[in-house]
Amino acid sequence: MTSDGPGDLVEINDKMNSREYVDILENGFIPSYRIIYPEGPVNFVQDNSAVHRAHIVRNYFAQNSYNVIAWPAKSPDLNLIGNLWRIMVNKWETGEQLPNSRNNLNRHCRGIWESLRGTDVCRNLVGSMQRRLQARIDAEGGYIKY
Template sequence: MRIMRSKELPKELRDRIVARHRSGQGYKRISAALKVPKSTVASIILKWKKFGTTRTLPRPGRPAKLSNRGRRALVREVKKNPKITVAELQRCSREMGESSTKSTITAALHQSGLYGRVARRKPLLSARHMKARIEFAKKNMKDSQTMSNKILWSDETKIELFGVNSKRYVWRKPGTAHHLPNTIPTVKHGGGSIMLWGCFSAAGTGRLVAIEGKMNAAKYRDILEENLFQSAQDLRLGRRFTFQQDNDPKHTAKITKEWLRNNSVTVLDWPSQSPDLNPIEHLWRDLKMAVHQRSPSNLTELERICKEEWQRIPKSRCEKLVASFPRRLMAVLAQKGASTQY
């Protein structure tokens, strides 16, 4: 009678298999003599040759608490909705009949290359926005390297005195932070303590102005009147520079357009919802990090420190950011107009 297949053969039987092998007997003969399947004989002898023992070796680890089917189901849920929470995934797991802990679910997603990361905040782009971004990139790609050095880049930002931005986690693979499902749509200007207008070029930073009260078109025109040409002069851009601004209603208002036209300012035709094309966004990030490291205690001190740190930004940093403009255009084309990694 053949021995029934079990999880493990007795060690004494395994030793007899190896002994017969060492005496010169073949797998088929050993299998017939000891009533053990030939595949089992081969496996035991292979293990003995590799490890020099017939003893049961330690297993590589605990059996997985979540089946492969369960893990694949969770990965599908995450791909459908990257913003799904672990608690929601737990409910999905229970519905599949595999109740799992949060740590088990997290480990399973890690095995599939998915990690919880803070979702990037990106502007909400419509089909019209993406089309305009593609047209802008194609139009300016050819001369982007030379033209970018003659651009005076500008923008407004708000800096909080004690600011902590809200965060939202998503499950994503490395290198996919800018993909649309992994981002949080935002509208411009989310709040803060003081509002600033600033400009810069490849030659360095221009003026930085604190805006008193509510910003409107008239106030914006006054800022340009007092700071635009002085900044261009300080940065040695000459009169034939190109001015960059976004499509905020204050920038496109009638009185603003009239002032720019009357002063013969060449304005870059800018696509809406495109902060990733403007390298000044990275300068704002540099500024906020430097300012908050100095821990200003009041608004007056905050404004003073902002202006000090703005002037300390090295020219090399500005040059590097402006030099990234051609790559930003290429990234827009590669993303078919969607948000990029910048």
């Protein structure tokens, strides 16, 4: 996601590995990002999962001169994409019959994801980062409620 909205939603296997992650970056995220930002640096904010820290991923970033912003471990309070997922869950129609297949679930998720385009949801989340970071500094690195 960027402040201009969510990127492409990519379906993954039950357990993504580092090679699949690089493939998603190369064939999903970067092309989507470059439509919005054709020039300039690419900055990544990632959590500290093993997939994100894998050698193949670090090499991919280095070879493409992508910036990876240092990020504190165990910081869900600073995770914007986690907030975006929560917004998606809140938009889920609770009175509606649950999707009865993986394809229907995928279609339903994509519908909700697409409904976020053209809204200020992502811009507001990104805009909240300065306040979140200041709150983390004020808490001397401790957890904050975001």
